[in-house]
Amino acid sequence: MSPPVLTPPLQAGMGGRTPLMYAALAGGDATVAALLSWGARPDRTNDIGLTAFILAIQSKLPSTIALLAPVTNTELGQALVHLAMSQVSVSPPATRQLVERAAREPAAAMEGLRWAVRWGAAGVVDILLEKMDPSLLSQPVLQELLVEAVMSDSTQTLASIRSLCQSVPPEVEDLARQRGVAGVGTGLGEDEEEGKKDMI
Secondary structure: OOOOOOOHHHHOOHHHOOHHHHHHHHOOHHHHHHHHHOOOOOOOOOOOOOOHHHHHHHOOOHHHHHHHHHHOOOOHHHHHHHHHHOOOOOOOHHHHHHHHHHHOOHHHHHHHHHHHHHOOOHHHHHHHHHHOOHHHOOHHHHHHHHHHHHHHOOHHHHHHHHOOOOOOOHHHHHHHHHHOOOOOOOOOOHHHHHHHHHHO
């Protein structure tokens, strides 16, 4: 089958959307696959900077995400931001591979990690922590991420970040207490800490 001739109105629609973007938004996997095979550019952006891949993420369409993830070269940090904000599962292999690919790029990994922690996207956080360069995770950076994890109300994200911190500043412990979040400080409640002081 030869590619159709795209007339100018079909090349860029309302808001700069391409036919690939419309197909990605609608979850039209057959159309997405056909357009890609005909040379559609998956990294083209609309008027507000979104690609077909980002639109598929926002629509939470796993099969469309899987089609576009391997061919997207979009700003990977932004892709992770949208995965985290949309709470998209990273279980499908193509999505996991995209997160792993982003983990190899320091700027993308850090941008994605910050937003994944903020949104409590534990799957993204865990893959990034496993695959990214550990030298990026200085103690000051981890403590900033710990504050975000406390605010996210995601116990899994909090546990992942806390396990890497050598210490927890008192202000972070106070924030956790105010929010009723356990597992940030020493792991002892106030009563246990008082009892421990009495024994010394």
